Amino acid sequence: MIPYINCEETIAQLHEYLSGELDDELIAVIRNHLELCGPCEGTFAFETRFRAMIVTRCAEPAPEALRRRIAEQFRTA
């Protein structure tokens, strides 16, 4: 029997859940709530997509010249 937590308690764990900071027992409790609760499921789904959006928008390949300088630095250091 998985313990029930309410919406407020579920949302309070949102970021820690998304960051992989919760133990298995609490993850099961949260998942159980999300299966039963459309609004909380929607909130978690949005924040998941929001985080993915942030990651894709701020990629920044290092310039080739920097890569070469650092490789050169290793050779001469």
Place this chain on the structure above:
Amino acid sequence: VADQATFADDAMQYMDALYAAAMRMTRNPADAEDLVQETYLRAYRGYGGFEEGTNLRAWLFRILTNAYINRYRARQRRPDETELDEVEELLLYRRMADLAPGIGRSAEDELLDGFTEAEVKTALEELPEQFLPAVLLADVEGFSYQEIADILDIPIGTVMSRLHRGRKALQKRLYEFAVDRHLTGPADEAAS
């Protein structure tokens, strides 16, 4: 003991991630390049002291953030963090109706797809000084809270409070961009 030839092979794969973090912290390419180069040089020289099997990526980010704090932090001015207590949790999601037409998934797509690289980078770069490294390490780089505590030499409770407030600040700034866009309308409509 780890040897330096191995280091060169193993460490180069993290350069894009280190450079991206350096860009957000220093906000300009010349300083970001200097910071990454300094990070690799310090790491190379200190590699004898690095314990094999521990997390090389975390160790490089630790050197990067320390170098940043030592070299640049005093020069930077960022917005004050005091107003953040007033900011609503999960601001973007809760204000969706104000920000994007439609309902459900289509409104979410409209809102999320609308954020540009420039807006997201600016929103990160304008985070209050204290919060930026924690938010980058957690939400961009995916480090665990304990790894971040080790990288930044702060207690895990401090990591959590910086993340809590930093995430609110990030949503607040992006909310402002979305409101501006909504008020002015998409560029293609304005042009037609």
